[in-house]
């Protein structure tokens with residue numbers, strides 16, 4: 001039997017500035033004070049529930065997912081960028097598009113991406129390994145550019161490297177505006193030509209231009225066996241191609257969701273490794289051993305995978321998942337009236353002491369010792385709306401970590417950066433680390449040398 005408790009309206013109004021300025025701290029505190037089912041007043045006769053109980057999360061995201069929609073403030077605001085794309089759509093449009101795209105993410109297709117992921121990561125490793133020893137590099141921006149490059153080669157068979165600076169800036173500007181809007185209950189209508197709205201429209205325009213160019217270039221050239229082609233070639237029952245607007249929305253979604261999230265996870269992984277030299281050594285030695293068998297294969301990289309998984313536990317990029325109850329529901333005795341907002345924060349759940357021993361400690365080994373409890377680990381969400389890119393990201397992340405760890409060491413004298421909870425979790429002020437060239441060890445078991 002689940003019961004909920006939480007602040008009353010007066011206490012909530014007092015805490016609103018905290019919710020606006022430090023939403024992560026607000027939700028962590030809410031769970032600590034009121035337990036795994038916290039309830040907040042949310043308009044007349046309506047409630048928001050913060051669920052951190054694995055059973056309740058399973059109920060909403062998986063077992064009774066059809067009773068819940070994505071028609072929440074979070075996703076409505078995000079749809080200003082991604083429109084009716086897979087991440088923000090609902091109902092029959094979502095189902096049709098999900099079925100259409102799912103085959104592009106099958107395991108065999110993903111394995112075929114290993115070579116281009118390795119090549120892109122090795123390119124960055126090469127550039128960094130010839131930098132003067134100790135040079136500071138902007139890891140956050142580098143991970144964004146690298147993951148965007150990989151989206152380009154894998155989904156669109158296109159080299160996006162030349163476009164990366166503008167595209168990365170456009171995505172960040174657009175997403176930052178989404179966040180600023182969602183934190184301001186008095187945000188003016190988007191059509192008003194304020195400076196912020198103009199900057200937002202320019203950013204979305206840059207994404208639209210990139211997508212238009214991708215489509216035009218493909219139509220002018222030969223077909224390719226990739227996701228872009230699949231979207232271009234699809235026909236409905238009446239033989240009509242996908243509507244141009246929906247095609248744009250799906251491509252923008254793939255660009256945004258496909259690189260910003262992975263980059264955030266990798267940035268935090270490097271931040272953590274810079275604080276934990278023993279883990280960085282182990283990662284590098286594993287990569288040396290794996291590389292001695294030829295090009296890097298994720299099956300030879302269990303520790304790199306565990307590092308990526310642990311970074312996703314401590315810093316889940318998608319730190320907030322929301323749903324609206326479309327009808328009255330009952331979660332193990334807890335009444336959830338239609339219209340209620342349900343919030344699941346992977347950040348809160350994945351740091352709960354009741355679910356994770358030493359929850360705040362970076363210990364990748366935990367993922368080698370035991371599989372995480374179901375619904376206590378949800379960096380990719382769960383149920384029918386589970387991230388379509390999960391397999392892709394869990395291939396890409398460890399490959400990038402291993403390729404770079406073989407060639408360079410990233411270090412810092414500073415503490416971990418503070419978290420900025422934007423659309424994803426970003427390090428406040430970025431992440432600047434010192435890069436030092438590393439010589440791969442010939443006998444990986446014995447040497448830990450770094451230059």
Ligand code: HEM
Nearest residue numbers: 086087257258261262265318379380381385387388389393
């Ligand atoms: C570490 C990397 C990633 C993380 C942490 C992540 C996280 C998530 C989460 C939590 C959701 C579910 C949201 C919800 O239930 O409301 C989601 C959905 C989604 N993600 Fe990812 N994602 C990652 C990588 C990717 C990649 C590489 C792609 C590329 C295609 C992608 C595309 C999507 C899409 C299209 C959806 C919507 C799926 C649907 O509703 O059918 N994501 N992601």
